[in-house]
Amino acid sequence: MADLKVTFLKVYSVLKKELLEDPAFEWTDDSRQWVERLQAYFLVLDDIMDNSHTRRGQPCWFRVPKVGLIAANDGVLLRNHIPRILRKHFRDKAYYVDLLDLFNEVEFQTASGQMIDLITTIEGEKDLSKYTLSLHRRIVQYKTAYYSFYLSVACALVMSGEKLDNHIDVKNILVDMGIYFQVQDDYLDCFGAPETIGKIGTDIEDFKCSWLVVKALEHSNEEQKKVLYENYGKPDPANVTKVKALYNELNLQVVFEEYESKSYEKLITSIEAHPSKAVQAVLKSFLVKEE
Amino acid sequence: MADLKVTFLKVYSVLKKELLEDPAFEWTDDSRQWVERLQAYFLVLDDIMDNSHTRRGQPCWFRVPKVGLIAANDGVLLRNHIPRILRKHFRDKAYYVDLLDLFNEVEFQTASGQMIDLITTIEGEKDLSKYTLSLHRRIVQYKTAYYSFYLSVACALVMSGEKLDNHIDVKNILVDMGIYFQVQDDYLDCFGAPETIGKIGTDIEDFKCSWLVVKALEHSNEEQKKVLYENYGKPDPANVTKVKALYNELNLQVVFEEYESKSYEKLITSIEAHPSKAVQAVLKSFLVKEE
Numbered sequence: 001m002a003d004l005k006v007t008f009l010k011v012y013s014v015l016k017k018e019l020l021e022d023p024a025f026e027w028t029d030d031s032r033q034w035v036e037r038l039q040a041y042f043l044v045l046d047d048i049m050d051n052s053h054t055r056r057g058q059p060c061w062f063r064v065p066k067v068g069l070i071a072a073n074d075g076v077l078l079r080n081h082i083p084r085i086l087r088k089h090f091r092d093k094a095y096y097v098d099l100l101d102l103f104n105e106v107e108f109q110t111a112s113g114q115m116i117d118l119i120t121t122i123e124g125e126k127d128l129s130k131y132t133l134s135l136h137r138r139i140v141q142y143k144t145a146y147y148s149f150y151l152s153v154a155c156a157l158v159m160s161g162e163k164l165d166n167h168i169d170v171k172n173i174l175v176d177m178g179i180y181f182q183v184q185d186d187y188l189d190c191f192g193a194p195e196t197i198g199k200i201g202t203d204i205e206d207f208k209c210s211w212l213v214v215k216a217l218e219h220s221n222e223e224q225k226k227v228l229y230e231n232y233g234k235p236d237p238a239n240v241t242k243v244k245a246l247y248n249e250l251n252l253q254v255v256f257e258e259y260e261s262k263s264y265e266k267l268i269t270s271i272e273a274h275p276s277k278a279v280q281a282v283l284k285s286f287l288v289k290e291e
Numbered sequence: 292m293a294d295l296k297v298t299f300l301k302v303y304s305v306l307k308k309e310l311l312e313d314p315a316f317e318w319t320d321d322s323r324q325w326v327e328r329l330q331a332y333f334l335v336l337d338d339i340m341d342n343s344h345t346r347r348g349q350p351c352w353f354r355v356p357k358v359g360l361i362a363a364n365d366g367v368l369l370r371n372h373i374p375r376i377l378r379k380h381f382r383d384k385a386y387y388v389d390l391l392d393l394f395n396e397v398e399f400q401t402a403s404g405q406m407i408d409l410i411t412t413i414e415g416e417k418d419l420s421k422y423t424l425s426l427h428r429r430i431v432q433y434k435t436a437y438y439s440f441y442l443s444v445a446c447a448l449v450m451s452g453e454k455l456d457n458h459i460d461v462k463n464i465l466v467d468m469g470i471y472f473q474v475q476d477d478y479l480d481c482f483g484a485p486e487t488i489g490k491i492g493t494d495i496e497d498f499k500c501s502w503l504v505v506k507a508l509e510h511s512n513e514e515q516k517k518v519l520y521e522n523y524g525k526p527d528p529a530n531v532t533k534v535k536a537l538y539n540e541l542n543l544q545v546v547f548e549e550y551e552s553k554s555y556e557k558l559i560t561s562i563e564a565h566p567s568k569a570v571q572a573v574l575k576s577f578l579v580k581e582e
């Protein structure tokens with residue numbers, strides 16, 4: 001572990017710096033920013049498939065006049081730039097092929113997660129009885145956690161000469177972290193102010209397998225369950241209002257706050273159990289709250 | 292070249308055979324079939340972006356009920372299987388990383404070609420005066436020729452230990468071949484029977500930079516040009532009829548037949564100039580007419 005401790009943070013910052021110098025990308029000094037750049041491809045396609053309206057307070061790319069469904073190809077072009085950047089900077093390194101494998105694997109995991117997410121919300125296939133914590137976890141793990149949490153750290157590990165098979169613990173922590181952040185995202189979709197979250201949440205209308213509906217089903221009696229089955233996933237604001245009223249009745253805000261602080265403590269404990277202080281620092285940097 | 296001559300055809304058939312054994316794919320013994328499998332990703336997305344109705348006589352994937360725009364993710368999943376197959380079969384080979392680079396490069400070329408194609412047909416950007424033989428060539432070269440003609444042969448070259456930089460002549464022939472086939476495709480879109488080509492052509496309605504409209508512009512006097520400018524790219528069948536009448540007036544069928552036989556001869560000549568008989572055989576196999 002001595003090696004890793006020394007090289008990990010160094011490599012992590014070298015990776016960031018080299019990518020920063022690529023004129024095709026505008027990196028900022030914020031480590032979340034470069035993760036977000038890699039997300040662009042997935043988000044552009046996701047907004048098309050979810051028929052979304054806004055993304056970070058702006059119209060989704062495919063909603064921009066003269067773009068439309070060409071956005072699908074623009075997404076692919078964004079994706080094609082990842083191996084081009086990697087090739088430009090790292091073609092001669094021993095780990096180059098492992099980086100390519102990593103990106104390919106993570107892309108496949110993400111697309112698989114998207115698939116599970118999408119097929120649960122198809123008209124005619126909607127079934128609330130399938131919405132459990134384990135389905136929620138599977139969707140989030142695949143469609144979000146690997147690319148937005150695991151990928152950047154795995155890159156740094158690969159580039160510091162580590163075999164990813166030796167770092168399953170790091171992977172597990174990052175997956176748990178992805179789930180922790182997605183639960184917050186699910187919560188804010190309903191309870192966050194649109195000005196703060198930069199969009200109008202539509203998880204209820206869209207029949208999303210949100211952490212909130214899973215918890216609501218878990219805490220509901222038969223009568224309350226009936227309210228959910230009758231109102232979840234309908235576009236009419238009257239239905240949405242009934243679902244939100246039930247969420248309040250079930251005190252989901254309190255359930256969330258308890259989940260949030262418990263998960264945070266658990267994550268900190270797992271991170272501090274890691275033998276490398278450098279790895280601990282990288283993992284903790286992900287936990288810093290936004291704003 | 293002695294090496295190449297021996298290994299080329301062997302590797303080509305090994306590649307096909309190994310991929311044939313992958314249960315994820317249903318390969319037939321037809322070499323065009325495996326090329327088509329790799330095309331699936333591009334075609335699924337292309338049909339969405341072109342708002343097409345049918346593909347090979349069947350509804351486009353995104354038009355199938357319960358699929359819709361989820362098709363975009365299905366396309367990505369098809370694409371994700373390419374590196375998975377390559378990894379499964381070739382991870383330990385010295386050429387593995389070159390195969391990955393090749394696929395990434397060709398995907399980027401294809402998406403770039405799609406982009407040029409798509410931005411010429413955006414509402415508000417349509418401009419017939421841009422439709423020249425050189426634009427037609429650029430679009431076809433990037434969006435079609437690399438992935439459907441160059442890629443499979445380049446794979447075989449890489450796997451036989453060749454450096455692609457030493458085979459620019461093969462690449463050029465394959466690009467020319469791609470253009471030759473696309474001109475036929477453009478021709479059939481207008482003059483082919485829907486039962487034969489498996490779809491109803493809409494290049495005229497879609498304002499496509501087809502070889503036919505390029506040739507029509509080339510052979511038109513001012514009055515005929517006016518007919519094109521007034522009727523090309525409009526959905527109304529009356530406009531389409533006028534364009535087709537002009538194509539007939541300009542004898543484009545004859546112009547096409549001349550182009551076709553001249554191009555065929557030129558391709559055969561370039562192929563026969565290649566020093567390797569094995570490479571000649573592979574290249575000629577692409578020229579066999581369908582049906």
Ligand SMILES: [Mg+2]
Nearest residue numbers: 046047050052
């Ligand atoms: Mg979405």
Ligand SMILES: [Mg+2]
Nearest residue numbers: 046049050117
């Ligand atoms: Mg989505």
Ligand SMILES: [Mg+2]
Nearest residue numbers: 185186189203
């Ligand atoms: Mg959300």
Ligand SMILES: [Mg+2]
Nearest residue numbers: 337338341343
């Ligand atoms: Mg098309």
Ligand SMILES: [Mg+2]
Nearest residue numbers: 337340341408
């Ligand atoms: Mg197209």
Ligand SMILES: [Mg+2]
Nearest residue numbers: 476477480494
């Ligand atoms: Mg066509």
